[in-house]
Amino acid sequence: MKLQWDHIIHYIDGLDSFEFPDQLLDIHEGGRHEQLGTFNYLSYTDLSYIEFIDVFDKERLKKSVTGEQRLSFAATLERTVYQEGWKRLCFRTDDIEALNDHFISCGLSTIGPSQMSRTKPDGQVISWQLLYIDDDRMDRELPFFIQWGEEDESRHEQLAPLFQPLRVVDITLMTQNKNQFIQNWTDWFNAKYDGNQLLIPDGPIFTLMEGDKESIEAITIAGIDHPSIEVHGATYHFQA
Structure with missing residues (x-):
């Protein structure tokens, strides 16, 4: 069972008319989650990506x-009263049932795995399974977990034309209880801790800040020489 960072969610109100500032990131239409009333656009670096999400039917x-x-x-969008910005982290696994067993062995309750899908603009249906940690004691939006309906090799072949020569190298998280x-x-x-950084194989560094809230503060993207910017409530740092 492996665990890798898969994507981060950025909520934008008015996504259908959104363009990333200075066209620093390529953004591609994703599809609609019909059962949830949401739709997304995606910006791929490799199999990992930034998911821009909006709502087409709040009811x-x-x-x-x-x-x-x-x-x-x-x-999460409903709980945060549709405030724009970073919302959730998602990790992918190659064995979601084993991951579920692992969480249960840690004394956690879970929801899932549950089957999900969305329809791409060309009519292709993409499917995946999702797993959530169900812990009412937590005062933050926990990461959730995905197993895609196709193997990474097949997804890489299909998605490679969308990849950008960029890499998310750091995701900064704020917490009220660092320990x-x-x-x-x-x-x-199974993360490793080194200084103020949490490490998970084949992914960005997760830098911890101690503060007065639980939040995703910023991401850093390597491969772009540009000053930091705030985009619809989310901070983006860049490094050449």
């Missing part, structure tokens, strides 16, 4: 975020 979303969907990314945060990530996700 549908509100009705959908019950039961297994109460921990979904769509429910507990580190303990959770090392126990649950």
Whole structure:
């Protein structure tokens, strides 16, 4: 069972008319999550990506975020009152059932794995399974976990034309309880801790800040020489 960073979600109100400033990132139309009332655009670096998300039907979303969907990314939008910015992290695995067993062995409750899908503009249906940690004691939006319906090799072949010569090298997270945060990530996700950084293989560094809230603060993208910018509530840093 492996665990890798898959994507980060950035909520933008008015996504259908959005262009990334100075066209620093290529953005491609993703599709619609019909059952959730959301749609997305995607910016790939490799198999990992930034997901820009918006809502086409808030009433549908509100009705959908019950039961297994109460921990979904769509429910996060509702809980944060549609405030723009960074929302959630997602990690991918090659064995979501084994990951579920691991979380249960850690004393955690889970929701899933549950089957999901979306329809691309060309009519192709993309499917995946999702898993959530169900812990009411947490005061942050926890990462969630995905297993795609196709192997990485097949997805790489299909998506390679969309890849940019860029890499997300750092994701900065703020927490009110640094020690507990580190303990959770090392126990649950097998992360390694080094200084103020949490490390998961084949992904960005997760830099921890201690502060007055639980949040995703910023990402750093390598391969672009440009000053830092704030885009619809989300901070982007760049390095050449």
